[in-house]
Amino acid sequence: MRVGVFICHCGSNIAGTIDVAKVAAEMRKVPGVAFATNYMYTCSEPGQDEIKEAIKREKLNRIVVAACSPRMHELTFRRTIEKAGLNRYFLEMANIREHISWIGLDKEANTNKAIESVKMAVAKAMNNKPLYSQSFKVNKRVLVIGGGVAGMQAALDCADGGLEVILVEKSPSVGGMMARLDKTFPTIDCSICILGPKMVDVAQHDKIKLYAYSEVDDIKGYVGNYQIKIKKKATYVDWVKCTGCGACMEKCPAKNSYDHFNFGVAPTRAINIPFPQAIPKKAKIDPNYCRQFVKGKCGVCAKICPTGAINYEMQDEIITEDVGAIIVASGYGLVDMDKFPEYGAGRYPDVITGIQYERLLNASGPTEGHILRPSDKTEPKTVVFVSCAGSRDKSCGIPYCSNFCCMYIAKQAILTKDHIPDSQSYVFYMDIRSPGKGYDEFTRRAQEDYGAKYVRGRVSRIYPKGKKMVVVGADTLLGTQVEVEADLVVLATAVTAAPGAPQLAEKLHISYDTFGFYVEGHPKLRPVETNTAGVYLAGCAQGPKDIPASVGQGSAAASKVQALFSKDMLESDPAVAKVNENTCVGCLKCIMTCPFGAVKEKELRGGRIVANVIETVCAGCGVCTATCPCGAIQLSHFTDNQLLAEVNTICQK
Amino acid sequence: MAEREYAYYSGCSLEGTAVEYDMSMKLVLEALDVNLKEPEDWSCCGSTPAHTVDHVLAAALAARNLSIIEKMGTDTVTVPCPSCLSAFKRAHLGMAGDASFKDQVNDLIDEPYNGGVISKSTLQIMYEDIGLEEVAKKVTHALPDLVVAPYYGCILTRPPEIAQFDDPENPVSMDKILEAVGVKVSSFVFKLECCGAAFGVPKRDMVNRLTAKVLSMALDSGANCIAVACPLCQQNLDLRQSQVNALMGTNYNIPILYFSQIVGLTYGLTPKELGIDKLIVSADDLIRSRITVEELAQNKAAAEAEEKARKAKQKEDKTKTEET
Structure with a gap:
């Protein structure tokens, strides 16, 4: 066995707090190590060349690279040694950067720890076996979860590239949050006018299969071969027969139903089409408000429907679709107003959220685009905007910035002046965050051309006084308290992860952060990938972002899928579980513990039952190896012998 | 036999400017079958003047009283004055959450306070312990x-x-x-x-x-x-x-x-x-x-009867006009 050890300085990242030359010198004393050296940047081209040359010159057959996390460069070095003729699994990495040099300043202690860590890697490398990938077919269909602007962009780009797309949207129409907006910043172009055509394209594209009012119920499989169970929720209206005429909605007597599309700023009917441009334009019954469901009798819509589409007996339906990749564009949520008792916690009708105000501004909204305050349907003359309602507020558990509120407040202030020329807007802000193209000019325009008064300071409380809402806050530039008697108060409530985001992440086996936003593969270099092969991200599911950024991510995710699907066959990871049929006793406990359903029963010729791992399904998590009572199931590349060799090394003194 | 028993810490205000709070609170709680026990030799709660200067001193003033109450064998003290209440709670929570703070405070007082007293306002015991139903019954x-x-x-x-x-x-x-x-x-x-x-x-x-x-x-x-x-x-x-x-x-x-x-x-x-x-x-x-x-019920009944009569008369008048 001839092991070569390469210690990376990573500039000063590692060499700053670890004596790398000493680590290399110590390694030369280890039995089996034929060559050890240290180098400034092992991942650079000359660094990799040195590995290749050393393999040939020193006849090395196992390689240890002590550098950064294997997450960062394991693949890089595997390719390097493969080019020099070694099996890629003869590489072992010791993570002396994230695990050692970055976390301690004591150089001597770090160096000792690094020596032990590299010795462990050497011991493991000497036990490494050659492994070979299998190749398997790719199903070139893609699932897009979420029909907002990011998801639609991803779906259209994939479909235009010739891929079959399954688009699942949980609400009754595609369009997402963007469909609710009135105008968009910084151009003040009508949101639905630019989004509507895209929605129609989604509906009419022969490569896109849309499941509206549906949710992803279950995901099985792996990159290239997923089986998706989609739950089509009961709408109580047969969408094949429904023509979207809207007659049912006019006659429905349950007039006080909560309007999800309008965020409850006005009531709707129990049977409704969410908005005029809805895709698909079909009616749906809300059983929480429908008299037929609540009281057991009514049936008005069934009588009025000209096509007989109403079906009160409808049940949820499960549909299975097979795909090869998944784009997650499940969007965002907004923090509840009851988080703000100092602003009335939702008790005052004239304190509303930004998205509710958006609906009041919108021509297809409940007030047909006339700004009328909810309490008495009068036109407000003084409107106060409160930015950062929840955002950047640790006491709310939301330390992050919600990204687009500064911009939409400026837009809403401009639109308020357009709608009501004798109105005055006030904006309470912490900072104005407007870093996009044309954004800062836009917020200046709101102040300079439209006369919005910007007050730098937080609002401490809002209370009603007669017909007015008194907004009490600080002006930190003047150093005084201010009170504004407003007719309407708009809170820019913080962006949160979409409801149910963590549960969906668990189905997808992708990671999410403390706040429920999905974690990208690398914050800079892999912004739309996840750490799960075949699953990509787009839009606000990954973090708050505005429309251009969401659209950009939708397209980026689509191009990643195109690249994945450019090959007909994919290579499997051979670092998966393997059963030793000679020692397996057939207890099949591994079948019960496998979270991926990768272990199956197998009958040998003599009739003996053993476990059998389906290599392409196995994710290599190792749960089965811990379960097996007789050590018959072993995770390749992480076998008991390999791990024990490492343990022995650190236990020897 | 009283249904409930609490230590009752009135504090300085209720002996002076707010004596009517003390008088009325005691009578109301008596009506609600609550037995109040006044701690022997209680002293200042450590409110405003002390905590603007020194938190340990402020807590010690409060803890001296809490220690007396702890020795009385009552686990809850009820306090009418929010300022006293806040001083007690701050001392109690501060000592419970920080052992070194607790030691510093206990060093200043004769008998250590071991954290065995819950402080509640009189409003809180009426609202939570006694309950609205009981409170309403005595009306x-x-x-x-x-x-x-x-x-x-x-x-x-x-x-x-x-x-x-x-x-x-x-x-x-x-x-x-x-x-x-x-x-x-x-x-x-x-x-x-x-x-x-x-x-x-x-x-x-x-x-x-x-x-x-x-x-x-x-x-x-x-x-x-x-x-x-x-x-x-x-x-x-x-x-x-x-x-x-x-x-x-x-x-x-x-x-x-x-x-x-x-x-x-x-x-x-x-x-x-x-x-x-x-x-x-x-x-x-x-x-x-x-x-x-x-009397209220009688007045209400009378008012209702009057209203009924008025409505009946209105109806009668209406029918009469229709007839003519």
Whole structure:
């Protein structure tokens, strides 16, 4: 066995707090190590060349690279040694950067720890076996979860590239949050006018299969071969027969139903089409408000429907679709107003959220685009905007910035002046965050051309006084308290992860952060990938972002899928579980513990039952190896012998 | 045999400017079968003057009392004054959460405090321990003319991690108690607004402006009196009302009652024993309307009968006109 050890300085990242030359010198004393050296940047081209040359010159057959996390460069070095003729699994990495040099300043202690860590890697490398990938077919269909602007962009780009797309949207129409907006910043172009055509394209594209009012119920499989169970929720209206005429909605007597599309700023009917441009334009019954469901009798819509589409007996339906990749564009949520008792916690009708105000501004909204305050349907003359309602507020558990509120407040202030020329807007802000193209000019325009008064300071409380809402806050530039008697108060409530985001992440086996936003593969270099092969991200599911950024991510995710699907066959990871049929006793406990359903029963010729791992399904998590009572199931590349060799090394003194 | 027993720490205000709070609170709790035990040799709670100088000293002053109560064998002390309550809770929570702080405090006092006492306001025991149902059962009288603005003051429910009672921004316990005894409560949004507290001494004008806002909002809410649970709030709103009028050119004349006085009135206790005569702004005119619940029921029945007769007559008149 001839092991070569390469210690990376990573500039000063590692060499700053670890004596790398000493680590290399110590390694030369280890039995089996034929060559050890240290180098400034092992991942650079000359660094990799040195590995290749050393393999040939020193006849090395196992390689240890002590550098950064294997997450960062394991693949890089595997390719390097493969080019020099070694099996890629003869590489072992010791993570002396994230695990050692970055976390301690004591150089001597770090160096000792690094020596032990590299010795462990050497011991493991000497036990490494050659492994070979299998190749398997790719199903070139893609699932897009979420029909907002990011998801639609991803779906259209994939479909235009010739891929079959399954688009699942949980609400009754595609369009997402963007469909609710009135105008968009910084151009003040009508949101639905630019989004509507895209929605129609989604509906009419022969490569896109849309499941509206549906949710992803279950995901099985792996990159290239997923089986998706989609739950089509009961709408109580047969969408094949429904023509979207809207007659049912006019006659429905349950007039006080909560309007999800309008965020409850006005009531709707129990049977409704969410908005005029809805895709698909079909009616749906809300059983929480429908008299037929609540009281057991009514049936008005069934009588009025000209096509007989109403079906009160409808049940949820499960549909299975097979795909090869998944784009997650499940969007965002907004923090509840009851988080703000100092602003009335939702008790005052004239304190509303930004998205509710958006609906009041919108021509297809409940007030047909006339700004009328909810309490008495009068036109407000003084409107106060409160930015950062929840955002950047640790006491709310939301330390992050919600990204687009500064911009939409400026837009809403401009639109308020357009709608009501004798109105005055006030904006309470912490900072104005407007870093996009044309954004800062836009917020200046709101102040300079439209006369919005910007007050730098937080609002401490809002209370009603007669017909007015008194907004009490600080002006930190003047150093005084201010009170504004407003007719309407708009809170820019913080962006949160979409409801149910963590549960969906668990189905997808992708990671999410403390706040429920999905974690990208690398914050800079892999912004739309996840750490799960075949699953990509787009839009606000990954973090708050505005429309251009969401659209950009939708397209980026689509191009990643195109690249994945450019090959007909994919290579499997051979670092998966393997059963030793000679020692397996057939207890099949591994079948019960496998979270991926990768272990199956197998009958040998003599009739003996053993476990059998389906290599392409196995994710290599190792749960089965811990379960097996007789050590018959072993995770390749992480076998008991390999791990024990490492343990022995650190236990020897 | 009393149903419940608590240690009762009245604090300095309730022996002086707020003696009527003490009188009325004790009578109301007695009516509710609560036995109160006064700790022997109690001393200052360590409120405002001490904690502006030294937190250990402030906690020690409070802990001395808590230690006495702990030795009485009572696990709960009920405190009418929010300032005393806050001092007790701060000391208790501070000592429970930090062993070195606890040692520093215990070093200053003769008998160590081991953290065995729960402090609750009298409002909290009425609302949570006794319960609205029991509170309502003792009512014998009604106050039909009263519309009360319930005023909680700043520290009864805040900061939430110390007070651990009711909603920190929109408390409802006093509202609910007053409603339970049949009193009309106005929808008052300045429940927690600052009364000016102890700044009445160094910055009287500022306090007068703050109190003026509270009084004006109470009137705007349709109330004709304010209920309080804090001696300092009562003093600023009641004693300073004439100063407010002089400074602001207003003409406020709003009685400021302790919530216990109002509850006591509905329990049939006399204004004299509840210390109503000790208020600066007289509440006499308002409470003169007090009647028994039986009278109230009779009046209500009579009013209903009258209304019925009126409607019947209207109907009759209508039919007559139709006939002609």
